[in-house]
Amino acid sequence: DVKVTQSSRYLVKRTGEKVFLECVQDMDHENMFWYRQDPGLGLRLIYFSYDVKMKEKGDIPEGYSVSREKKERFSLILESASTNQTSMYLCASGEYQTDEAFFGQGTRLTVV
């Protein structure tokens, strides 16, 4: 079974802190994605990566950056956390255009 693991299930951070969300997949997938999920808005793509050290902005990249130094690991960075970044963050991985993406369990981030 494909496994996508996010490092934390719940996080509480203070405004202005630098926050790292880690995601690891074990299926050698080329593509990895970071989404945030908010009520009534569905999943919105923040960033994705189609190869090591490659990244592309998604629909809502502002306030975020990413890092992909190894194929299996994709990190989301909040440079200076703000309260409007309180959300559920979901990482996913998949092969290029071969149907479904596999999701991690999500990280519920609260910024106070």
Added chain:
Amino acid sequence: EDKVVQSPLSLVVHEGDTVTLNCSYEVTNFRSLLWYKQEKKAPTFLFMLTSSGIEKKSGRLSSILDKKELFSILNITATQTGDSAVYLCAVEKDGDYKLSFGAGTTVTVRA
């Protein structure tokens, strides 16, 4: 701008009822439409549809795509409390890596 719209946003049914969820889309270079079920945290894959008019079926769940009218339907028959979840629709574009999601439909099945 690409759009994926799901309706209704939420519904409550009783066990044994049939549920029909809708997903309409406006995207350029459509490739496939996917349905996911999200119970607590991670969305899990249900179906991928690429061809119009061909029903995909898995147990009590089925889905069909209409590429002319740009929508898909997910049906759940003889609902059970375990079907309570958020159902997400996503569209994949040709030549693109990412999925565009709808807002989801929250289904609550009462015993």
